[in-house]
Amino acid sequence: MYEGVVQDLIDELGRLPGVGPKSAQRIAFYLLQADPADVRRLVEVLTTVKEKVRFCATCGNVSEEELCRICRDPRRDTTMICVVEESKDVIAIEKTREFRGTYHVLGGAISPIEGIGPDNLRIRELMTRLANVEIKELILATDPNLEGEATATYLARLVKGMGFTVSRLASGLPVGGDLEYADEVTLGRAFEGRRSLEY
Amino acid sequence: MYLSSLALKDFRSYEELALNLDPGVTVFIGSNGFGKTNIIEAIGYLTTLSSHRVSTDAPLVRIGTESAYLKGVVENLGRSTTIELEINPSRANRGRINQNAQRSTREIIGHIRSVLFAPEDLALVKGDPNERRKFLDILLVLRNPRYASTLSDYERVLKQRNALLKSAAGMRRVDVSALSTLEVWDQQLVAIGSELILARMQLVSALMEPVARNYKHLAEGHEISLVYQSTIWQNPQNSKQVELAEVAAGFRIALDGVRKREFERGITLAGPHRDDLLLSLRTHPLKGYASQGESWSYALALKLASYDLLRSDGVEPILILDDVFSELDTTRRDRLSDLISKNEQILITAAVPEDLPAELDGRRVAISRDGDSSSAGGVL
Ligand SMILES: [Zn+2]
Numbered sequence: 001m002y003e004g005v006v007q008d009l010i011d012e013l014g015r016l017p018g019v020g021p022k023s024a025q026r027i028a029f030y031l032l033q034a035d036p037a038d039v040r041r042l043v044e045v046l047t048t049v050k051e052k053v054r055f056c057a058t059c060g061n062v063s064e065e066e067l068c069r070i071c072r073d074p075r076r077d078t079t080m081i082c083v084v085e086e087s088k089d090v091i092a093i094e095k096t097r098e099f100r101g102t103y104h105v106l107g108g109a110i111s112p113i114e115g116i117g118p119d120n121l122r123i124r125e126l127m128t129r130l131a132n133v134e135i136k137e138l139i140l141a142t143d144p145n146l147e148g149e150a151t152a153t154y155l156a157r158l159v160k161g162m163g164f165t166v167s168r169l170a171s172g173l174p175v176g177g178d179l180e181y182a183d184e185v186t187l188g189r190a191f192e193g194r195r196s197l198e199y
Numbered sequence: 200m201y202l203s204s205l206a207l208k209d210f211r212s213y214e215e216l217a218l219n220l221d222p223g224v225t226v227f228i229g230s231n232g233f234g235k236t237n238i239i240e241a242i243g244y245l246t247t248l249s250s251h252r253v254s255t256d257a258p259l260v261r262i263g264t265e266s267a268y269l270k271g272v273v274e275n276l277g278r279s280t281t282i283e284l285e286i287n288p289s290r291a292n293r294g295r296i297n298q299n300a301q302r303s304t305r306e307i308i309g310h311i312r313s314v315l316f317a318p319e320d321l322a323l324v325k326g327d328p329n330e331r332r333k334f335l336d337i338l339l340v341l342r343n344p345r346y347a348s349t350l351s352d353y354e355r356v357l358k359q360r361n362a363l364l365k366s367a368a369g370m371r372r373v374d375v376s377a378l379s380t381l382e383v384w385d386q387q388l389v390a391i392g393s394e395l396i397l398a399r400m401q402l403v404s405a406l407m408e409p410v411a412r413n414y415k416h417l418a419e420g421h422e423i424s425l426v427y428q429s430t431i432w433q434n435p436q437n438s439k440q441v442e443l444a445e446v447a448a449g450f451r452i453a454l455d456g457v458r459k460r461e462f463e464r465g466i467t468l469a470g471p472h473r474d475d476l477l478l479s480l481r482t483h484p485l486k487g488y489a490s491q492g493e494s495w496s497y498a499l500a501l502k503l504a505s506y507d508l509l510r511s512d513g514v515e516p517i518l519i520l521d522d523v524f525s526e527l528d529t530t531r532r533d534r535l536s537d538l539i540s541k542n543e544q545i546l547i548t549a550a551v552p553e554d555l556p557a558e559l560d561g562r563r564v565a566i567s568r569d570g571d572s573s574s575a576g577g578v579l
Binding site: 020110111112113115117118146147149150153154157158 | 359380382386
């Protein structure tokens with residue numbers, strides 16, 4: 001254990017996802033030795049992020065305004081909605097430049113082990129959107145793992161008979177993986193080859 | 200195939216061990232508890248990514264260190280492959296094949312093929328169904344590595360489904376949203392589980408002939424039979440006549456039948472995780488019927504049969520016998536050494552040279568003391 005505030009810093013860093021006790025200690029000592037101006041800049045960004053960034057009222061993507069950049073863009077096709085688990089998946093799909101529709105960010109996937117059910121995801125918001133806007137296609141781009149697959153199946157059943165196409169990204173994505181780690185070419189191809197779902 | 204070298208670092212009691220091996224018979228001699236089984240365990244781990252002695256990785260890492268390192272070089276048809284594995288109990292294990300880092304350690308499975316027979320294998324005959332399922336699954340994955348992901352997916356779906364059942368069991372009235380997600384997990388459970396059931400059924404029917412043949416050699420005949428008994432059917436089905444869609448349909452019906460009890464108990468009550476391999480001798484179930492000697496012969500016949508199946512797939516596996524000769528009577532010892540003497544590589548451990556049949560001539564490596572890095576260097 002270190003003295004007071006140093007240990008506090010290590011503890012706080014250790015609460016971040018993917019940071020174990022050892023890394024927390026390494027980052028803490030890096031910060032202690034870093035240039036004060038660098039640290040101040042980091043603090044400012046952290047503060048601004050918490051003050052300014054919120055979640056898009058329509059799609060749940062991170063945004064600095066009421067609506068995110070994509071939902072504000074009049075050129076985007078609102079009859080197509082691509083459902084993803086996290087905001088980082090929006091970034092990954094945007095990089096492929098394959099998709100000109102809009103998104104819906106669920107905030108995770110169904111996972112009873114972690115106590116996450118449909119009520120803990122932004123599914124009610126999605127249903128409201130689907131009821132109020134004319135939709136031609138709903139693309140289920142949840143992660144290609146069991147939880148993502150379960151979520152896609154659940155949604156496909158939920159929207160059955162609503163009169164639009166429901167599709168799932170084509171296989172070819174590494175199974176068991178995260179969407180964000182698929183390279184652009186693979187993800188782009190998966191998008192092009194998406195198949196319609198029947199449940 | 201044969202293992203030409205094995206290196207261990209911080210594995211079990213070994214701080215460091217480097218061993219060069221030859222084709223043919225190699226015998227590791229040393230008192231029990233002196234670490235010779237650790238060598239066998241390491242080769243087994245490189246084969247199946249699991250230990251035959253413990254179910255978690257923590258005991259494999261030397262006390263006071265964070266990870267263990269295993270490296271094996273196998274030679275097959277003139278080509279040599281280097282497999283490296285880092286075992287990290289606190290984070291993901293890492294594997295390399297010919298110096299190339301792998302996305303998943305599962306990629307390693309299939310490169311080193313070995314069949315291990317150890318005293319623990321008596322549990323195949325006398326133990327819980329779990330032991331027999333493990334036997335089938337290990338062989339399934341060795342024959343076709345893609346089943347490694349089928350198995351881990353099934354385990355994951357099962358965990359998710361059980362978590363859901365458990366949370367629903369806590370509710371006074373099962374709400375609609377919980378039920379609709381259960382249907383989603385049912386679908387995955389059935390899809391993945393049916394594939395597993397069918398693969399196991401096909402494996403069991405492929406094992407019939409070699410098990411019978413090996414048993415006959417070891418124990419003078421007698422009718423034996425193997426039946427895959429699934430919890431999804433009342434009566435065992437013949438794998439040759441059944442198709443995936445039928446397995447899935449049967450699985451569905453079975454789930455419907457246990458649904459009410461599943462909600463009460465909070466666990467999944469039908470599926471490959473509760474199936475068994477029924478072993479019988481002279482039409483009697485083996486458990487509680489066979490003598491000690493017959494049980495040993497049966498367990499050994501199962502292992503030799505898996506060896507034969509792997510060989511018929513095109514690659515001759517490494518045969519490992521961990522301290523088994525001392526468990527067999529003279530007749531069975533001689534017959535076993537007769538059966539295996541022509542294999543490409545056989546690694547044997549024994550406490551004393553007297554335990555070994557005289558015909559098994561080979562290089563003898565003395566293991567003198569636990570944790571002594573030079574212990575395996577001496578050749579008798
Ligand atoms: Zn938006």
